[in-house]
Amino acid sequence: MGNILENIKPREATLDRWNAYVVADFGTGDLAFAEVAAKLRAKHGGLSAEKISVPPFSTLSTGFVIRQLGIEGAYPGMIIYSNTAPRGTPEAIRWEGDERQRLLFAVLKTGVPVVAISTGFNWSFVKDEIAIDGAEPAFFDLNIPNTGSQFRSRDLYPEALARILARDVSILGPRIRPDQIPNVPLNCIAYIDGYGNIKTTTRRSQFPQSLQQSRYLQVRIGSAKNVAYNLLSGMEAGIEDIGITAGSSGGEDPYIEIYKRGGSAAYSFGSPMIYDTREAIEFTPLNI
Secondary structure, three states, X not given: OXXXXXXXXXXXXXXXXXXXXXXXXXXXXXXXXXXXXXXXXXXXXXXXXXXXXXXXXXXXXXXXXXXXXXXXXXXXOEEEEEOOOOOOOOOOOOOOOXXXXXXXXXXXXXXXXXXXXXXXXXXXXXXXXXXXXXOEEOEEEXXXXXXOOOOHHHHOHHHHHHHHHOOOHHHEEEEOOHHHOOOOOOOOEEEEOOOOOEEEEEEHXXXXXXXXXXXXXXXXXXXXXXXXXXXXXXXXXXXXXXXXXXXXXXXXXXXXXXXXXXOOHHHHOOOOOOOOOOOOOEEEEEOO
């Protein structure tokens, strides 16, 4: 009788190593993440997989995360792999003339390669951060099938990523014009972190001076309203108070963030869902 343990194979060593950040709306700890990570590693022995969950169908959150990682967190060996692709829902915002929800590829100015779906706001936060290849943006459709599986990010797309990392130029299809990508809408919820801080889609430079100078602001998200101390005007929020500040995301021109000292701002606003078509956050100056 042979030793069955001799058939157990270790992971193949490779010098071509990449850290893939898998950004998807599967849900925290979902089996789908594990299946995608396993297939990515099966297709390329040098891949690791970091898993980042965003709310269901939220291309706003997906785009926000892609920018924060690919621009602010960029380093050699990083690649971003995303498949947030709302289908058949009101949140399935499509680009003009594009019904296909194709997998696109771009290289950012930071050198980070990104693959993500051509829908909603997935690419909106990096539309001005795509590198130039010769005289054209390094932004491509991919020569791969887009049908044949309900689970494309496991069954179809890992092979495409492996071909990209193998420098197989035959996978690059027609170039895409970044001006087709929709702009980021202002005053929307982009992301809610583990502390309940609400990160918005509005940069400090886009926040009106009348709001920046007001010591207090009334903030409305859906039907929930709260008074916020405005750190932009020099007002510090106390313990259990809600505040507004230039947040930790967005680099030199940070995104406006709503927080609560010692608590959760999201909970104070009724734990709002993040979806692409919800009404904007409303900020109103207060004289108190």
